[in-house]
Amino acid sequence: MDQKYLQLNEDKIKPLKPEFFYRDPLDVAYDLIGKLLIKTGQNPLIVRLVEVEAYRGKKDPASHAYKGVTKRNKIMFQEPGHLYVYFNYGMYWLANVVCHKEKNEAGAVLLRAAIPLIGIEQMRQARRKHNPKVTIKSLTNGPGKLCQALGIDKSHYGEFLAVKKGYENKFLLASDCTKPKDVIQTGRIGIKKASDLPWRFCVKDCEWVS
DNA sequence: TTATTGATGGTCT
């Protein structure tokens, strides 16, 4: 893994524009590797995404949007760039970014793992509530853990992640111009349907990948 | 180091 992933290129942080998310989830997923997820506020938290999965809506049997609109998944059919948060296995919140190309389509990218960069002590405290033995690697090396570290739950369903005039972001996706050159593509994990499709992206040889 | 299992509750049929 490129050591540059471990540092924040603070001077070059640029929020993503809404257009970024108006594309096929597969393209968005690839491009999200190396990007920053920021919890804004007085004590910001910043992590660098190193593992994501694309869920491609109606054409993807593993996608929550496969069978059409429900109360839970409706955000996936709406404006790209919003957070789709859902509860899984009776215990964990999982965070996705809504993205799709055309109106009337649906899709999302699951944020699976990240490298903690800023606010590590705060993230450690948040994770300790669930696992007192948490290590720096187990801070954010899985989709449930990532949400615990960043404090993401159902109250953040529908939050917008790009910049928009007059909107105050709680979470933000941004680039610090760290170019990923060691991204690998594999089958998605933790699912039964369509797990053979290579729609998971992660950084090669990264300790935080799940 | 890998494999296995129990905890746990909303969503959908």
Added chain:
DNA sequence: GACCATCAATAAG
């Protein structure tokens, strides 16, 4: 009532 886009503790090697 079955299904889960998970995790942590344990056991075995």
